[in-house]
Amino acid sequence: MKVTINDVAKIANVSPSTVSRVIAGNPRISEETREKVLKIMKELNYYPNIIARSLANKSTKIIGVIVPGTTEKAFQHPFLPEILRGIASAASKNKYKILISSATSIKEEKETIDELANGAITEGIILLTSRVKDPCIQEMMKLRFPFVVVGRPSQEDKINWVDNNNSSISYELTRHFLDQGHKEIAFLGFSKEYMVTVDRLEGYKKALEEYNIKFDSKLVVEGEFIDDTGYSLAKKLFERGKKPSAIIACDDLLAFGVIKYLNEKGIKVPQDIAVAGFNNVPLSDYFVPSLTSVEVNAFNLGYQAFQLLMNSISSNLTSINRSIVSAELIIRESSLKKK
């Protein structure tokens, strides 16, 4: 049978209260009894029951992380795990544990949120999402429960969130092309459902404007951002009769697909068409040509998200915070004119 605080108390000849106090490190316990109790605990191999403690305490030291969309696709993208890693690292430092949700539909997702929040199992929630009108965000706001979202939400002023400055890094990337003399730059993988792509498109437009290049909507190919293959998006672009000299894809995986398509058509990258992606996946560096991309520092996004959440938990929802994690342009072969 599992040994409890009472067993320890009995054998140590003290009250359960006392044992509880030495566990909690209460300073009002005499050195002598502390040592005695500690010794017995060791002998009996006693471990406090976290559940019981949580119930008495009303503090579980657990946060929930809701992974977007259907679980089936949830971990698909290489940077999601990176975010998780960041959250885990920050949580670990604060002695928090992480409960990962795994819903397969929006409905289930909401139910999970309700359960985690109302079930008193979790002290706060991190939402990984970047959908424009995210139903989970709506749900969380209704619940008045501490939460932060990774990815700028549409209701940005009422919510704790962390994100890159997607608009400005996209601006930078676009300028990188403009500065090299490109006039026709395509933008693949835009989706009005996803804030990230909305922001990135905005930065793209802003750069064009500065260079007095008229925005051409035919150069923007919408896509599901992660699901759609870059191959098909590139194909669509060409079928519109467009043949830009540079292509920006909203994700490296898309960019790889684009390059595959170009290869098949006998178009050389970067000599004929320059290409860049976003998110700097591990293989962008190995790819031939190595792929120009944007490092979003997903680890930091996760890390900061946890910090904001702690903040929100302890401040009792009174303040709204945001955190901008800097992104950096990583220029590689795919976007550089050969000299």
Place this chain on the structure above:
Amino acid sequence: MKVTINDVAKIANVSPSTVSRVIAGNPRISEETREKVLKIMKELNYYPNIIARSLANKSTKIIGVIVPGTTEKAFQHPFLPEILRGIASAASKNKYKILISSATSIKEEKETIDELANGAITEGIILLTSRVKDPCIQEMMKLRFPFVVVGRPSQEDKINWVDNNNSSISYELTRHFLDQGHKEIAFLGFSKEYMVTVDRLEGYKKALEEYNIKFDSKLVVEGEFIDDTGYSLAKKLFERGKKPSAIIACDDLLAFGVIKYLNEKGIKVPQDIAVAGFNNVPLSDYFVPSLTSVEVNAFNLGYQAFQLLMNSISSNLTSINRSIVSAELIIRESSLKKK
């Protein structure tokens, strides 16, 4: 204030016991009171406190997942998330939640295990590891707590585990080269610390033997499997004066590094040297040349791991089970002679 079962009971004019029973779906409750209680629950927006329930129940419906090594690198490899996804999917179907550990050292890892197991917070644990003498496995065995490990452990008969048949798929891959007439095949990324690589080397040797090719240890380059870059391993190989006609790397990421090295030396893949990897990462298909690899079905590994764990939890540790997930050879350009 959070509404409790007592609040509901009072307003519904029944006892807390009755409310508890309708929550539990106890059939001995009259349809009439059930509906009344359900209605009040809705009105008050009542959610059962999971922690309290767990304490009374002695069942938390939570499993722990221990991610190997330092958290910092934990989620690095693309197939870890896939395993997680499999676990999450199976867990979700069984109404289980997942607590992810995040330790940064072996010592911390053991502490986490102790806490999760002895703290009554978790009903079972899945260990993601494939180290040969894994200290966490030792710890778990001591605890007599339900657990399963993903990756064949050295103590394979005393432990629940799930894995591919790494030896046999490696055998197949090696034969794929032998059948094409290759006589000198290098094997990169072996590490005696990791069962996976041990098993894969075994399959490799077996195939050579069948073809009466003498095993040459100079063709085996040890490496940290995931950490080491394929680039440096390939370099080592060449510095030994070896120039095989085919190279097997224990991981696709290694293989990409190898190819990069070969490219730099002006060696063409697959014309001059054929290359293959393991784990079929998302980009292997996009790479130029596309990379021959082994699909390990990480999702299924995770899924099966959860099933075994359920088994172990309900059977009360009385039986030991294993589950072999089939892997498949995916032949692409990098290993095929041009016709």
Place this chain on the structure above:
DNA sequence: CTGAAAGCGCTTACAG
């Protein structure tokens, strides 16, 4: 410095 008691929010035999 330490103990007795009440309480955290549930569940579940037991009795009716």
Place this chain on the structure above:
DNA sequence: CTGAAAGCGCTTACAG
């Protein structure tokens, strides 16, 4: 079919 009571394993004012 339903309720009163005890219990799950802790914590924490309160009293001394």
